[in-house]
Amino acid sequence: MKVAVYPGSFDPITYGHLDIIERAALIFDKVIVAVCINPGKQPLFSLEERVEMISRECAPFSNVEVGSFRGLLSDFVRQRNARAIVRGLRAISDFENEFQMALMNRKLNPAAETIFLVSQPKYSYLSSSIVKEVASLGGDVAGFVSKRVATRLREKFFQTGGEDENGGERSGRFSGVG
Numbered sequence: 340m341k342v343a344v345y346p347g348s349f350d351p352i353t354y355g356h357l358d359i360i361e362r363a364a365l366i367f368d369k370v371i372v373a374v375c376i377n378p379g380k381q382p383l384f385s386l387e388e389r390v391e392m393i394s395r396e397c398a399p400f401s402n403v404e405v406g407s408f409r410g411l412l413s414d415f416v417r418q419r420n421a422r423a424i425v426r427g428l429r430a431i432s433d434f435e436n437e438f439q440m441a442l443m444n445r446k447l448n449p450a451a452e453t454i455f456l457v458s459q460p461k462y463s464y465l466s467s468s469i470v471k472e473v474a475s476l477g478g479d480v481a482g483f484v485s486k487r488v489a490t491r492l493r494e495k496f497f498q499t500g501g502e503d504e505n506g507g508e509r510s511g512r513f514s515g516v517g
């Protein structure tokens with residue numbers, strides 16, 4: 340069975356991620372979406388929230404599992420008997436960092452190949468960070484994340500999942516900003 344790991348922060352999962360997952364699931368027998376627990380980063384969503392959101396979004400894909408790891412990705416890949424690490428490439432600017440990670444991961448686990456899937460142009464400018472910024476300012480993120488994730492973002496930033504004309508009530512954490 341050909342198993343691939345798709346690692347990331349997924350804070351939160353976007354349509355760009357889902358596109359890579361869907362395409363990887365057509366190539367591999369099993370894809371494990373692996374949320375990295377990085378003690379040096381302060382994510383917006385907890386590990387549990389991220390795993391739950393990914394699990395819901397990936398429910399239609401029968402060969403996709405969701406997991407998490409702490410420490411080295413190369414160790415997690417070995418533990419799960421995976422042969423490939425999948426990463427999405429959006430633009431040339433991604434390349435340098437991805438190239439370095441791929442080479443380091445190959446050094447740490449020569450049995451695993453890093454496979455890059457090129458993002459669809461319509462998602463090439465998407466990142467979790469820019470989606471969070473837009474959502475935090477009350478912008479519409481409907482084209483970038485699922486309805487469920489958009490609701491979770493509104494809950495985080497405005498303490499409500501409900502909509503008003505600005506896509507969220509201005510009564511929460513960011514009320515009064517600007």
Ligand code: PNS
Nearest residue numbers: 346347348349375410411412413440443
């Ligand atoms: O979604 P991201 O933030 O681009 O994902 C980056 C991630 C989690 C894939 C990367 O930081 C990672 O693999 N971290 C695990 C630590 C590790 O193995 N480091 C050494 C090899 S690069």
